[in-house]
Structure formats: C-alpha cells, structure tokens
Amino acid sequence: MYNSKITGLGYYVPENVVTNDDLTQFMETSDEWIQERTGIKERRWIDPKTSDDSTSVMGAKAAKIAIERAGLTKDDIDFIIFATLSPELYFPGGGVQIQDLLDMPTIGALDVRNQCSGFIYSLSVADQFIKTGMYKNVLVIGSENHSGGLERSTRGRGVTVIFGDGAGAAVLSRSEEEGKGILSSHLHSEGKYAKELVLEGPSTGRWVPEIMKANDPDDTSYYPYMNGQFVFKHAVVRFSEAIMEGLQANGLQKEDIDMLIPHQANLRIAQFIQKKFQLSDDKVYNNIMKYGNTTAASVIIALTEAWEKGKINDGDLVVLAAFGSGFTWGSVVIRW
Numbered sequence: 001m002y003n004s005k006i007t008g009l010g011y012y013v014p015e016n017v018v019t020n021d022d023l024t025q026f027m028e029t030s031d032e033w034i035q036e037r038t039g040i041k042e043r044r045w046i047d048p049k050t051s052d053d054s055t056s057v058m059g060a061k062a063a064k065i066a067i068e069r070a071g072l073t074k075d076d077i078d079f080i081i082f083a084t085l086s087p088e089l090y091f092p093g094g095g096v097q098i099q100d101l102l103d104m105p106t107i108g109a110l111d112v113r114n115q116c117s118g119f120i121y122s123l124s125v126a127d128q129f130i131k132t133g134m135y136k137n138v139l140v141i142g143s144e145n146h147s148g149g150l151e152r153s154t155r156g157r158g159v160t161v162i163f164g165d166g167a168g169a170a171v172l173s174r175s176e177e178e179g180k181g182i183l184s185s186h187l188h189s190e191g192k193y194a195k196e197l198v199l200e201g202p203s204t205g206r207w208v209p210e211i212m213k214a215n216d217p218d219d220t221s222y223y224p225y226m227n228g229q230f231v232f233k234h235a236v237v238r239f240s241e242a243i244m245e246g247l248q249a250n251g252l253q254k255e256d257i258d259m260l261i262p263h264q265a266n267l268r269i270a271q272f273i274q275k276k277f278q279l280s281d282d283k284v285y286n287n288i289m290k291y292g293n294t295t296a297a298s299v300i301i302a303l304t305e306a307w308e309k310g311k312i313n314d315g316d317l318v319v320l321a322a323f324g325s326g327f328t329w330g331s332v333v334i335r336w
Contacts, residue, residue, distance in 0.1 A: 010065025039267020043164030116324020168300030
C-alpha cells in the first residue's frame with residue numbers, strides 16, 4: 001500500500017475587504033461586539049461589481065497555485081475532489097466546473113457537501129484513493145462564496161458577521177516514503193443535531209413550486225440558521241475528541257503536536273482547544289481574524305498560510321481538525 005503526501009498548497013481570497021465597521025452600515029453591531037464573540041476583525045467578500053469570482057473560479061485560482069507548487073501540470077492530476085456548501089449551481093457540482101476551468105483531461109470529479117468539515121472529509125477520501133493505488137495525484141479543493149447568500153440586516157447579524165469568501169487547494173500525491181504523509185484520518189457525524197446549524201431552503205423539502213407560491217419576504221428559510229451557543233458547546237467537545245483520536249491511533253501524545261490547524265469557526269473555540277491541549281501560540285495557527293469563517297476553505301487556507309510563513313517544516317507533526325453542520329467532524333494527522 002502506498003502513502004499519500006501533500007505536495008502542493010495554494011489559496012485565493014477576493015480583494016474586497018469588509019471590516020466590522022463596514023458591517024455597521026447595514027446592521028446594528030460594532031467592532032467590539034463582533035471581536036468579543038468571534039475574534040473576527042475583517043473578512044473577504046466577493047464584490048460582484050468589480051469581480052467575476054465565484055465558488056468554482058476561486059477554487060480554480062487556488063488549484064493553479066497548488067498544482068504549480070507540486071511541480072506538476074494540470075495533465076498530471078488524476079482526480080478532483082471539491083468541497084463546498086455554496087456551489088453556484090444546485091447541480092451539477094463545482095468539481096466538473098474545475099475540470100473545465102483548468103482545461104483538464106476527462107478525469108473524474110467528486111463533490112463533498114460536509115460544510116465546515118468538508119476539507120477534512122475530502123482529504124480522507126483522496127488519501128484512500130492514493131493508498132489503494134487507484135490514483136497518483138488528486139486535487140482537493142475547498143471553496144466558499146458565502147457573501148451572496150447572507151442576510152445583510154440586523155436580523156441576520158448572528159450569522160452574517162461570521163462568514164467570509166475564499167478558496168484553498170492541495171495536491172495529494174503518491175509516496176513510498178514510510179512514516180511521512182497522512183498517517184490517519186478520523187470522521188464522525190451526528191445527524192440528530194442537523195437543525196442546529198442549517199439552511200432549509202431551497203431544497204427538495206422546500207422546492208421550486210413552494211418557493212414560487214410563497215414569495216414571502218419574511219421567509220428566513222433561505223438564510224443560514226445557527227444555534228450559536230449549542231454549536232459552540234458541541235464543537236469544543238468534538239474538536240478535542242477528534243484530535244485525541246488521531247493522536248492515540250498513531251501512538252502519539254499532545255506534546256508531539258508541532259502544528260494544530262483547527263477549522264476557523266470561532267477564535268474562542270480555537271483558544272479553548274489550545275488551552276486544553278496546553279499548546280503554545282507557535283503550535284496553533286489561526287487566521288479567522290482577517291478571513292472570517294470560510295467553511296470548507298478554512299482549514300486549507302490556514303494550512304497554506306502556515307506553510308508559507310515557515311511554521312511547518314519537514315518532519316513536523318501536523319494535525320487538522322474541523323467541526324460543523326450536520327453535525328460532522330473529524331481530524332487528519334500528517335507527518336510533514
């Protein structure tokens with residue numbers, strides 16, 4: 001059985017910076033209120049007046065960087081895995097759009113709809129394809145365009161202040177070097193809490209005829225809903241469990257962690273986990289302060305930034321962990 005190793009990383013975020021003070025122009029909030037609850041100072045939102053960015057376009061931009069850094073060309077990629085909750089089309093998914101945008105051969109493309117844990121799930125799937133020998137190089141992308149579907153009013157501020165747009169990509173390649181690359185991945189779900197973090201419509205439960213008939217401006221089912229305190233309480237527990245599961249599966253201790261990249265859901269969650277695992281500041285990477293929560297893109301954007309800044313080096317033990325809607329959560333343990 002082969003090993004799989006990350007050989008290329010890349011990310012892309014829109015140029016348009018939206019600060020907390022900018023949000024006060026259309027909702028009752030403040031920079032202090034947002035930072036106290038989330039740690040976020042600013043985020044990137046696509047500006048449709050000046051940019052042609054979309055979920056797939058951003059994913060393609062990040063992918064080009066990752067492929068080049070892997071020392072490969074688009075023709076070397078054997079398979080695409082695309083994670084998002086915000087595709088520009090209900091169907092088909094963004095994976096096939098990436099194949100077209102990058103002018104790739106007619107390789108397979110798979111979409112993963114696991115929201116905040118989407119990149120963790122996607123990386124795990126790519127790892128299995130490579131370890132079994134089916135593919136040599138798999139392109140894994142997480143990309144989100146949240147800004148186009150947020151309620152920009154005081155009513156929606158509990159969710160709207162959190163989310164940002166962006167994309168990240170990784171190339172996972174076959175390796176025969178023992179003890180390096182992805183050591184293990186661990187995935188979980190608990191669907192009974194699905195309604196605690198949800199977007200109900202449009203969906204086949206509330207489909208086109210019902211939407212057209214209702215035409216109700218007060219219908220909030222088209223906007224994301226989050227039970228913030230409930231999600232927070234579950235997140236800190238599941239984050240910890242997923243990290244420990246990954247360490248124990250490989251006979252490791254928390255002291256062995258060189259870099260923890262948590263999903264950028266809320267800075268307070270990341271700080272809670274850091275304190276629980278007694279990790280120093282240089283062993284946890286957070287960037288939610290400037291990008292907000294980019295859902296499926298958050299882990300890969302943070303991983304790429306940490307690597308670019310020289311915070312991840314050869315031989316380091318890197319742990320990725322995420323928790324989100326579903327509820328779904330998981331971890332991936334990597335020896336760099």
